[in-house]
Amino acid sequence: MVEGQEAAATRCGFVALIGAPNAGKSTLINSLVGSKVSIVSHKVQTTRTQVRGIAIDGDAQIVFVDTPGIFSPKRRLDRAMVTSAWGGAGDADIVGLLIDSRRGLDEEAEAIVRKLADVRRARILILNKIDLIERGKLLALASDLNARLPFESTFMISALTGDGVTDLRRDLAARMPPGPWLYPEDQISDAPLRMLAAEITREKIYERLHEELPYRSTVETDSWQQRPDGSVRIEQTIFVERDSQRKIVLGKDGQTIKAIGQSARREIAEIAETRVHLFLFVKVRGNWSDDPARYREMGLDFPG
Numbered sequence: 001m002v003e004g005q006e007a008a009a010t011r012c013g014f015v016a017l018i019g020a021p022n023a024g025k026s027t028l029i030n031s032l033v034g035s036k037v038s039i040v041s042h043k044v045q046t047t048r049t050q051v052r053g054i055a056i057d058g059d060a061q062i063v064f065v066d067t068p069g070i071f072s073p074k075r076r077l078d079r080a081m082v083t084s085a086w087g088g089a090g091d092a093d094i095v096g097l098l099i100d101s102r103r104g105l106d107e108e109a110e111a112i113v114r115k116l117a118d119v120r121r122a123r124i125l126i127l128n129k130i131d132l133i134e135r136g137k138l139l140a141l142a143s144d145l146n147a148r149l150p151f152e153s154t155f156m157i158s159a160l161t162g163d164g165v166t167d168l169r170r171d172l173a174a175r176m177p178p179g180p181w182l183y184p185e186d187q188i189s190d191a192p193l194r195m196l197a198a199e200i201t202r203e204k205i206y207e208r209l210h211e212e213l214p215y216r217s218t219v220e221t222d223s224w225q226q227r228p229d230g231s232v233r234i235e236q237t238i239f240v241e242r243d244s245q246r247k248i249v250l251g252k253d254g255q256t257i258k259a260i261g262q263s264a265r266r267e268i269a270e271i272a273e274t275r276v277h278l279f280l281f282v283k284v285r286g287n288w289s290d291d292p293a294r295y296r297e298m299g300l301d302f303p304g
């Protein structure tokens with residue numbers, strides 16, 4: 001418990017957000033927390049680990065578990081991500097189903113709803129991206145979904161504009177069980193800084209390189225050393241599967257990796273709140289997606 005707090009007066013609990021890739025989970029958590037804790041990308045399956053955001057509303061602390069998008073897993077890495085997503089749902093006090101209202105109840109959403117029926121937790125429905133859909137369609141979608149699976153509440157929000165997000169947070173806060181806060185008030189994420197730093201670099205790879213490559217790469221923070229002048233020296237390795245991919249990441253005369261490093265360094269310096277010296281290395285590891293050690297670094301269990 002955080003010092004000086006009356007246990008009886010506070011609430012604290014976990015909310016797992018479940019949704020199809022690109023439903024807007026990362027955007028919503030960032031908006032609920034009010035700070036960038038989970039990377040956001042227009043590409044699907046950006047989130048691999050359960051990065052948590054921690055929001056405070058009145059006397060309640062709400063710990064959000066950001067789960068990887070649910071999809072039909074084929075590769076081993078994909079299976080690990082999906083298992084981790086549903087594991088998070090089973091442990092939470094509340095499960096929030098996030099739906100991209102513009103896409104509505106498509107095949108992917110249907111599959112999630114069917115699976116969600118087996119999760120014995122309080123469920124709420126969050127219809128996102130209402131800035132992109134007309135009201136009539138939205139109401140029809142809400143009643144359609146509630147007919148398939150009863151939800152305790154339905155929220156209509158835009159994670160992007162912030163519309164409805166404050167009401168959602170207040171409602172979630174009221175549903176948290178009584179108990180001491182698990183984290184200090186000023187902490188917004190319990191993901192270790194080095195993991196967040198790796199996520200940031202991965203985000204920059206996503207931004208600069210297109211098509212398959214980002215899915216064929218992973219980033220790890222190898223060292224994080226505090227220097228006497230207060231700055232930190234960080235070394236990270238980008239693993240790719242083939243030498244041709246290594247060349248793409250490096251770019252002509254190392255231009256691409258330099259640009260990735262520069263923008264990653266700026267953002268890591270922001271979260272670390274100090275000056276950062278970032279060193280990036282690119283390594284070819286043909287079978288990284290079959291190597292248990294890479295999974296542990298991402299906080300995932302290795303599916304046998």
Ligand SMILES: Nc1nc2c(ncn2[C@@H]2O[C@H](COP(=O)(O)OP(=O)(O)OP(=O)(O)O)[C@@H](O)[C@H]2O)c(=O)[nH]1
Pocket residue numbers: 019020021022023024025026027028039040041042043044045046047067068069070128129130131132157158159160161
């Ligand atoms: N117009 C609109 N776009 C949104 C809204 N919420 C999210 N988006 C966009 O939808 C895309 C996907 O958002 P993310 O937050 O990365 O989605 P996610 O569900 O976390 O995706 P994964 O982490 O890959 O599973 C991004 O381009 C967001 O800007 C919204 O309310 N309105």
